[in-house]
Amino acid sequence: MKLFTKYSRLNLAVMSLVFVISGLIYYLLISNMLIAELDEALGEYEVRMEKYLSINGALPVFENIEEVLVSYHKINKAQDKVYSTVKLYDAEEHAYGVFRQLLFTQKVKGQLYQVKICIPIEGTKMLTNVIAFTTLGMLLLVIVSSLIFNYWILGRLWRPFYTAMSVLRTYKLGSNVVPKLPVTEIEEFSFMNASLTKLMSSIGEDYNVLKEFTENAAHEIQTPLAIIRSKLDVMIQAENLSESQSMEISSIYTGIRRLSKLNHSLLLLAKIENDQFSGIEKIDMKEKLQEKFSQFHELWEGKALQVVVDLNDSTLEANHDLVDVLLNNLLSNAGNHNYDRGDLKIALHADVLEITNSGNGAKLEEAALFTRFYKENQHSSSNGLGLSIIKQICDRSGIDVHYRFTDGYHSFILTWITP
Template structure:
């Protein structure tokens, strides 16, 4: 719309300029006739045509029009702007036609439009480049905060590099983010300390309760009903003790208390675990196959034991009598495949704490979260997959 308006304005101005030139030519003719009582002799001029024709009566009003005329100098037709008026010479009326070519005007319009278009493109390009530079510098504090925030991990004791800025809005955002993070860190540490303290404080009472129950179980004076009640209480205490041990282990992993790493022969480690689980699998009539390559990895030895124990325990606990377990050790991953429930586990929640596929399960729901935590601190990736009746866990390094 702006381009059309600009083009119309330029054309209007240039045509008005031609009309003014034609009026000047008219006045010169009128002055000449007044002085010499005759019409001036037509002189061939480039891009201009002047003709006079006798008429019986004067023309009512002069007119301006654009038309096609023959140009004798260029020997061809062209677009002209013409003015027609009448004049009396010694009692005879004449129609005078004065015309000027519009071709130069069209060329000038094209040149002006080209210059304007080039200028506009240049200005847009310059504006884009300047805006990119200015906006990048303007938004740089925001992107720095965003990058620092993306690298932030709760409980990792990280120092966030939120640099102060002169932009009020970004400074307010920086302060708000810093306050929010500080509050989250404080609440996290309070909760973490509570969990640690609770787990540690529970160990002594649990040990006392277990020892008392051991003595009760050995008491021959107990009736069958009392014996079952004591056995039930003992099972509950064992479950609570396992939960407590798992929470303590997670806390130690999060506190980076397993920083010592060494080169581990993973094939040998897996074979040792297979020997430990062999009796349990025989009792459950679970068929186990293993394809193991000679692989060494760099990780904490204790965490390697916990990782393998939890993976094999999970494959065993969620299997069924007569089921299968297949173990594959390759250059970049360990894969454990087991038969089990004919429903896929929730891939988004499976590694979360206290997640259970079956709420009535004897599992405390921490085994897979421990696996995930060990993978995170060791730089590994834990992956779960499912095909009908087959569950797969892959540890990739």
């Protein structure tokens, strides 16, 4: 989830909570204020009644003017003044209505009367609702406007960040060109851009030093290895060697050969990663595979493999040398990791190459399959770089490579877009 989305959701949740709580509080406040106004009006009627009584010596006669209901009842005992909200039948409206009521005791010529004054609340409630919903509507409009404004302004504020991330995605290690990040007035993003530029420059320099060291080391190792192998060849051919000496020399020779192969594979990987195979040409994959079959014929015959071939016309735009290494590794693995009299199936279509072989092992670990030095069997004589080289070549050549295991058969499927 993006930071902006997370912020928007939290902001919306908080705003909604504030809206609900403030709406309830505001409604209650307005309602209580208007009830207080009604109580004040009832109090004024009480004062006017007492004034009328003091002048005329009798209770005034009300004709329910302004929807105010007034009634008198004789009582024997004085009662406390009480304000309350009641539901009464309105004869004029022929329906029950909600009223604010004041009860108090008034003495007239020695007789106690309970005076009841009622004012309808319906108009007040309507006014309360109008004020409350109008205000809440304005508050909702402010919240929505704030969210839209935040979405717009935050999108603009975070634009330098996303631009910098987009530039970083296109940055290629070893290109010797540090991309320019956008200039921004925001201090935090400006600091981030400066730090990233310095980091990319430092990483690029370290990478170039490491690349140069790897290339030089690989080349330098080849010469002493070749000298050791030639010396061992001479020693093996000597006639005065004992059987134990011959076995020791053979063991050393095997180790040197594996070391030489490992060095060659590492050097090849370094060249691929450094884009030293840059030439692109159209390759006839059918013709290329037929050429490879003649090279691997003896290996397959030695293990009596049952080879089934289905080749159709197909072309691929890639580096010729890389495709040559790719096919060598795929076909070599299919033969070496097969058992005697096993099956080998090769199918080529317009944009798909599938190589399937039987094998003694179970399904390979897909998560680590194309990592360097991965081995199905740790005691294998393989250096574990073959599949890593295959993956690197496919990535550089625009080829998708997938592994599949079905009923004891291992399959590597290569797909590409036909030009």
